[in-house]
Amino acid sequence: MDGLLLEILTAVGFGVLGAVLFSAIGLVSGTDETATIAPVTLLVVMLGAPPAAILTFWMAAAVSKHMTHAVPTALLGIPGDTLAIPLLQQATAMRNLGAPHIALRKMLAGAVISAFIAVPVAVLFAVILAPFGSYITAAAPWIFLIAAVLIAYFSAGRWSAVAGLVPFTLVIVALQAFTGTQDVKLAVSYFLGIAIGPLVAELFSAASPMEARRMNRSEYREMTLAPDVKGWGGYFPNPFRVLDRFQTRATAIAAAISSATFVFSPVAVTVIAGEAVGARVKHAYHRLTSVLAVRNGVTESTYIAEALIPLIAFGLPLSPVAAGPAAPLFNAPPRFTVDAASGEVNNLHNLLSVPEFLLYGLLAVALASLIAYPFAMNYARQAAVFVSRKISHEAIIGTFVGLVLVIGLWEGGLLAVFVILTVGLVGGLLYRVLGMNTGVQFMGYYAAVLSVPALMRLLT
Numbered sequence: 001m002d003g004l005l006l007e008i009l010t011a012v013g014f015g016v017l018g019a020v021l022f023s024a025i026g027l028v029s030g031t032d033e034t035a036t037i038a039p040v041t042l043l044v045v046m047l048g049a050p051p052a053a054i055l056t057f058w059m060a061a062a063v064s065k066h067m068t069h070a071v072p073t074a075l076l077g078i079p080g081d082t083l084a085i086p087l088l089q090q091a092t093a094m095r096n097l098g099a100p101h102i103a104l105r106k107m108l109a110g111a112v113i114s115a116f117i118a119v120p121v122a123v124l125f126a127v128i129l130a131p132f133g134s135y136i137t138a139a140a141p142w143i144f145l146i147a148a149v150l151i152a153y154f155s156a157g158r159w160s161a162v163a164g165l166v167p168f169t170l171v172i173v174a175l176q177a178f179t180g181t182q183d184v185k186l187a188v189s190y191f192l193g194i195a196i197g198p199l200v201a202e203l204f205s206a207a208s209p210m211e212a213r214r215m216n217r218s219e220y221r222e223m224t225l226a227p228d229v230k231g232w233g234g235y236f237p238n239p240f241r242v243l244d245r246f247q248t249r250a251t252a253i254a255a256a257i258s259s260a261t262f263v264f265s266p267v268a269v270t271v272i273a274g275e276a277v278g279a280r281v282k283h284a285y286h287r288l289t290s291v292l293a294v295r296n297g298v299t300e301s302t303y304i305a306e307a308l309i310p311l312i313a314f315g316l317p318l319s320p321v322a323a324g325p326a327a328p329l330f331n332a333p334p335r336f337t338v339d340a341a342s343g344e345v346n347n348l349h350n351l352l353s354v355p356e357f358l359l360y361g362l363l364a365v366a367l368a369s370l371i372a373y374p375f376a377m378n379y380a381r382q383a384a385v386f387v388s389r390k391i392s393h394e395a396i397i398g399t400f401v402g403l404v405l406v407i408g409l410w411e412g413g414l415l416a417v418f419v420i421l422t423v424g425l426v427g428g429l430l431y432r433v434l435g436m437n438t439g440v441q442f443m444g445y446y447a448a449v450l451s452v453p454a455l456m457r458l459l460t
Helices: 002-026 033-046 051-068 070-076 082-096 100-138 140-153 159-181 188-195 197-206 209-215 245-258 266-278 284-313 354-390 393-434 438-459
Strands: none
Touching: 002 033, 002 051, 002 354, 033 051, 033 188, 033 393, 033 438, 051 070, 051 100, 051 284, 051 354, 070 082, 070 100, 070 354, 082 100, 082 266, 082 284, 100 140, 100 245, 100 284, 100 354, 140 159, 140 438, 159 393, 159 438, 188 197, 188 393, 188 438, 197 209, 197 393, 197 438, 245 266, 245 284, 266 284, 284 354, 393 438
């Protein structure tokens, strides 16, 4: 009993840490989930945190970030991260109507309701799929290949992203062969290179005279914030009172349906859910607020489902989220591994039971809701002003660059750092030019370590 209590208290501590840290990071516009959540989670794994604490940390971080990313999106008109982009059109319309605070409340309430629905639904769906785990593990090389193509096709780049998988995968294979000749086996470095790819591409572009001219601005960007209007008493507004009955029902249904999916792009699912709800509402203002509530709720449910379902059922990162922001939960050598030859796994799939996934998943959502939700509802305007005036994007970038360098040097010295830069530059340029996002690239990495060897054995 004492051991269980200690485990729960440790998980609570890490959950609070994840919720507080990523509630703050979510306020900074343009902070990509993969480039922020993944490296910090990897650090937590490498520091030896217990399995329950790792899951709670990641879940609380993801849920919190997808709550506070609504603040810059609604108030400043700048997407908080990748999943906030589908919300921008409706959020901008609400700002033009002079009601960004209403948009923010609807988005936050939708996120809370969806997160609590997503955990049990995702766990249930994972249990249904679990009996087929052995067959899926045996077919892992081909599943990764098919999943990579599907995820690439549903990304922004469509067929160009599918075609880009071939050279990107070959770059990974070539780098693995080269580092193997130097008796250096890398895994985390590839993951880090993909995660910070857009950042690496931007840094290289800044050093180019041609790209520097494109980046130059003649004046500062100006933003206008509406006055703060609080329409409730107390610190914790009831999300069921923030949304009307139709919005609550639509958000719950969208969360339940999207929680049973785990292969498709979260951005695509978010867009589709919003369109489906918006088509049912005739009144323009009600349509805007309803779409915002549902879409921000779906950003939570898709992230939770795409991490939990493959983790519980298979232990394989068979989704864009599992292959991206949640990748350290699956593959963080030497602690967590996905064996390239046999498809065998040693990660949270083996270390936590289904009831533990449910318990610590709900615990993480509860912690995020207690920390991020009331904070954003009560202090969103002050936080947006502080971040826009006082927080330097360069400082945020420098922090993550330092973290990446530490982990890279730990795994493979300078060679690992060069691999990170190479993979980051190639991946970042593919992202910018072809729309081949980091989720697609992570699937390309797993195709390189799983599918390519299987194809070579088949051909020979």
